[in-house]
Amino acid sequence: MVHVDALPPSGSPSVISVGDVETEAGVCIPDVHLCVYAFYDAATPLNERPVLLIEHALTGDGNVADWWPEMIGPGKPLDTERFLILCANVLGGCQGSTGPSSRHPDGKAWGSRFPAISIRDTVTAEKALMDVLGIDRIHAVIGASMGGARALEWTLMYPEIIVSALPIAVSARASAWQIGMQSSQIRFIEADPHWQGGDYYDSDSSPAEGMGQARRIAHLTYRGELEIDERFGTDPQHNENPYGPYRSSSERFAVESYLDRQADKLKERFDAGSYVVLTDALNRHDVGRGRGGMNAALAKSTVPTMVAGVDTDILYPWHQQEHLSRNLGNFVGLSQITSPTGHDGFLIETRQMGLIVQKFLRKADQLAQDPLD
Incomplete structure (x- = not known):
């Protein structure tokens, strides 16, 4: 059950301690804090709402209303009258979450002592946040670019609590070019x-x-x-x-x-x-590391996953989303944003992006009618 008292007011941030986080490479980061935003409107009790977890891109933050304003709000694709929408500033970030500029236990900045982290480490920290908030079921995880990499890792690391996922403009691993x-x-x-x-x-x-x-x-x-x-x-x-x-x-x-x-x-x-x-962390992104290779890892994915991308993206080219669609074990759809704007199309082409999110959430609703295994 959602610990409602732990949530910030809608549209506002709250910095929450999630405890120690051990990195994939074996380094302990003590007393990690994540800055999380919550978005919700109307009178529906928060405990009765499906939870959407939104994952921001590299230089984004938890304030979805700032960087995706046409997508979130009453009656919008990310409908705040229906969902409890959460977005946390990533571990390693600089918008309230523990990162290199944060205070080390000795009182000085972490600086060079802050360990290297992977995409998996950021998801480990977010799972700890969900535990603190009492959330044991996520209706959908949605993210683009670095957020898409986190969405993919959520489906592989914690499939038991994820109903569905929408990774956008991302790949199964970093390419040599990236x-x-x-x-x-x-x-x-x-x-x-x-x-x-x-x-x-x-x-x-x-x-x-x-x-x-x-x-x-x-x-x-x-x-x-x-x-x-x-x-x-x-x-x-x-x-x-x-x-x-x-x-x-x-x-x-x-x-x-x-x-x-x-x-x-x-x-x-x-x-x-x-x-x-x-x-x-983006350089280290590889869903196949330690899982028998990326195609084997994708094939074992049990979370229903829709994939989206931008036709002119040169950072995460369309063929990388096509690769995901061919190899995901529980693939439910592929959508393309047509835009001259490249990778940033997921931020700029809000009408197309909104239609994709709405189609995805309708599918998520159908999937949620069946209990998770």
Whole structure:
């Protein structure tokens, strides 16, 4: 039974202790806290509501209403009048959950002492959170990108409590191309002289420049090539001239200015240490590790799973979602978002995404009529 008194008010966060978490690699993180948001409206008792667990992407957080506003609310696909919707900031994050910027038991920041974590470790922490909240049945787990990786791991680690799952824009494991792109981002941050080996928290500086360079690379993988070219082409930034006799970083193409703005926005709201830890966790994503390989692991999946992806995604290409559809042991459907915007299509194409979620939840309702084994 849901411990209603432990839930925050709808739309608000609560930082909850989930106890010690031992990582897949054998390191104990003591007294882990996760920052969780709950969303619900109307008078239906919370104990009578199906629980939806939403998993955010790499630089997201638990506030679904902030990054998926068209999807959540009364009468919307994630209907707050019907469901109890939960979303927790991931272990290793920087929005209230335990991560590198958090206080170590000795009072200083964890910094470089924060262990490497895997996607499985983040799910272990979330399961501990569900235990604290008294939740032993999850109607559906829905996540995209890194959230999709967590959704897949939920179905393999704790199938006994998951009724259904919708992983979006993700793969069964990190590809070599993804690891190459993501490790290059990590290298930019670590090469920043203000990184200080990850122990910059008690200094007056942070590796903001390295973080910005990492974001520039990442953002290009989040968007579609055709969309970027159509928006910017070879146009100069207003009042700048990249065609002058000498190159200057202050004379930019329009696309450079766009990437600079994206870098600046992330530097203001996200911690570089968390970016490194979570990007490394994405590099470690592999549902087949220790399970006989990814196809064998997928084949053993018993949780009914629908898969969705974006046709122009270059970070998690459509063929990776097709691979999931061919190999999942309890596959119930494949849906494609058509968009020029690439990977971020799951955030931008809200009408298409909403239709997919509604179709998925109708299927979840049918599945929930049969008791879990």
